[in-house]
Amino acid sequence: PSKRYHLELSFETATERDAAKMVMQTKNFEMSGGERNGRFLLYTKSTSGIEAFFARIGANKAVFDLMNSIIVKDLNNQTNRQLNCDMANIRKTLSSAKPYIDAVNSLKENGGIIRLPADLMETAKLRVEFPQASMSDLALMHEPPISKSGVKHRLDKIVEISKKLSKIFCLPFLIF
Numbered sequence: 001p002s003k004r005y006h007l008e009l010s011f012e013t014a015t016e017r018d019a020a021k022m023v024m025q026t027k028n029f030e031m032s033g034g035e036r037n038g039r040f041l042l043y044t045k046s047t048s049g050i051e052a053f054f055a056r057i058g059a060n061k062a063v064f065d066l067m068n069s070i071i072v073k074d075l076n077n078q079t080n081r082q083l084n085c086d087m088a089n090i091r092k093t094l095s096s097a098k099p100y101i102d103a104v105n106s107l108k109e110n111g112g113i114i115r116l117p118a119d120l121m122e123t124a125k126l127r128v129e130f131p132q133a134s135m136s137d138l139a140l141m142h143e144p145p146i147s148k149s150g151v152k153h154r155l156d157k158i159v160e161i162s163k164k165l166s167k168i169f170c171l172p173f174l175i176f
Contacts, residue, residue, distance in 0.1 A: 005066075007050040008043040017042055029053055090132060097131045100155045103162035104128050112165040116158070123154040 009031075011017040017033055017040035024031050024042065029049060031042040044050060047070055054062040104124045107113040116124060126133070126141050133141070135148045142151070 004045065005047045005050055005070075006043060006045050007053060008041055011040040011042070014040045016040065027056065029056075093132055093134055097127060097133075099159060100127050101131055103155075103159040106162045106166060107158070110165055112161065116161070120154055120158055120161075123151060124158055127155060 009017075009020065011020065014035075021031060021033055021042055029044070029052065030046070031044045031049070034041045034043065044053070047066070051063055051066055054060075054066065104113070104127060107116070107124070113121070113124065122142060123138070126138050130138065130141065135151050138151045139146050139148045
């Protein structure tokens with residue numbers, strides 16, 4: 001099944017359904033009863049119940065097909081969950097990198113980038129070059145590697161310098 005698992009047995013009368021339900025219970029198959037369009041039903045949505053039912057009636061190919069379907073579905077679900085998690089982490093990393101990249105670009109625009117000390121210059125270059133990298137990844141890319149908090153401190157310092165320079169360049173010029 002592409003969505004959910006469902007085994008349904010249909011009977012012409014409620015008496016037949018109820019008798020079948022009693023037989024199922026003696027064989028440890030729990031099935032629910034219902035009625036639809038004048039037919040009387042026994043059904044289960046339990047994959048293990050469906051699997052056990054097929055095995056009991058000798059439908060071994062159906063058992064293997066069901067088991068295969070469950071494995072494929074679980075694998076797809078697991079892959080999708082992992083992909084969603086990875087995408088969320090990438091979005092989070094990129095959004096947290098944006099203010100730092102903006103600060104570096106601002107420094108480039110107003111010429112302040114060349115005035116940065118070598119350590120800040122290295123961090124700025126790495127942040128812009130690898131926007132998807134986490135703070136831990138950036139820390140390991142430094143030569144020599146530094147701590148994650150060291151990267152954060154340097155990036156915060158770059159933002160601070162960028163803000164100060166932006167204020168200087170935004171001051172109105174006085175005419176004497």
